[in-house]
Amino acid sequence: MRRTGVLGVHSLDHFCISVPDLSEAKAFYTEFGLDARPDGNGTLMVRAVGSDHCWIRIVEGERKRLEYISFAAFSEDMPRFRENLVDLGVAPVEGPLGADDASIWLRDPAGILVQIKVAERSAPTEKSSFDGGGGGFGQRNAASRSTAPKVHPRRLAHIAIFTAGVLDAIEFYTKTLGLRLSDQSADAVAFLHGAHGSEHHMLALLGSAGGGLHHSSWDVGSVDEVGLGAMHMADKGFDRGWGMGRHVLGSNYFHYVRDPWGSYAEYTADMDYIPVDLEWPAANHAPEDSMYLWGPSVPEDFVTNFELG
Numbered sequence: 001m002r003r004t005g006v007l008g009v010h011s012l013d014h015f016c017i018s019v020p021d022l023s024e025a026k027a028f029y030t031e032f033g034l035d036a037r038p039d040g041n042g043t044l045m046v047r048a049v050g051s052d053h054c055w056i057r058i059v060e061g062e063r064k065r066l067e068y069i070s071f072a073a074f075s076e077d078m079p080r081f082r083e084n085l086v087d088l089g090v091a092p093v094e095g096p097l098g099a100d101d102a103s104i105w106l107r108d109p110a111g112i113l114v115q116i117k118v119a120e121r122s123a124p125t126e127k128s129s130f131d132g133g134g135g136g137f138g139q140r141n142a143a144s145r146s147t148a149p150k151v152h153p154r155r156l157a158h159i160a161i162f163t164a165g166v167l168d169a170i171e172f173y174t175k176t177l178g179l180r181l182s183d184q185s186a187d188a189v190a191f192l193h194g195a196h197g198s199e200h201h202m203l204a205l206l207g208s209a210g211g212g213l214h215h216s217s218w219d220v221g222s223v224d225e226v227g228l229g230a231m232h233m234a235d236k237g238f239d240r241g242w243g244m245g246r247h248v249l250g251s252n253y254f255h256y257v258r259d260p261w262g263s264y265a266e267y268t269a270d271m272d273y274i275p276v277d278l279e280w281p282a283a284n285h286a287p288e289d290s291m292y293l294w295g296p297s298v299p300e301d302f303v304t305n306f307e308l309g
Helices: 022-032 075-088 166-176 223-235
Strands: 011-019 034-038 043-048 054-060 065-073 103-107 113-118 155-163 180-185 189-193 203-207 212-219 241-246 253-258 264-269
Touching (some): 011 212, 022 034, 022 043, 022 054, 022 223, 022 264, 075 113, 075 166, 166 180, 166 189, 223 241
Parallel strands (some): 011 054, 065 113, 212 264
Antiparallel strands (some): 189 203, 253 264
16 A cells, blocks of 8 residues: 555654653553563563554663654665655764664654664554444443443554754655645644555654654544543543543544653544545644644643753
8 A cells, every 4th residue: 555656654663762760661551551561671662452563662761752763664665765865965874773774764853863664564554443432222332430441552643742843844754754744733733644545643743942752642442442541540640631632633532641751642533544545635724723622721731842851
């Protein structure tokens, strides 16, 4: 599944962060409903339950930091990516593990390390299934709270990163990785999707004084799962965040749970999908349309980049 003749990554493969305490990270992501296990070499690997795909690599560091973002591409496109970088005058850099002829490493305008590598597609090929929860007549359609199952997100949907200049970041990610602009609101926020079919955004950009991770977003199948996940995390002490609500740009239902380091993990459901053969009509939206359609007021520090502190 690809857009013929178009150069672009097809998936967000994973990202890597460093945190001071891996056990704290393991506890948070496990309660969130993910499979977080050490690999035996000092790295915590975070997967969806029952899946082999690693979505987050977590290593120890003095403080929480976004180490890199990895995007997946078709193998036949790698020579074209290299030629395109030469044409753009963008020089690759050395990756975190030293020389690697099989992938390309770059730094975005905020200094975030970005990888382009060959990997299987992990982005969805169609709109994710969603249970509207209507139920049937003559029966109770809500589960008992005592028997409600724990929420287990199905996959990583997208990440949102801070950047020192949203417009510069749009230019970088569209020209070097072939991502496409879905929507934006001036130089405050922008949403980018994959050229070969993806959800409304696999990468979101937020204006800040520098780079960093704002949130990772995890796909679930219903509004109930968004709410149940939020309630479970609050019961476990993770009661700071934002939600429940519905976004305008992307149309997804959301609840953000604040993690131990000041960033967020989002339960998300029913995001817009952009098929491979559709030219999405990107637009520049007013600030009041850039965040949410309904929901509680945005916390004052919701877009604070704590990686800069």
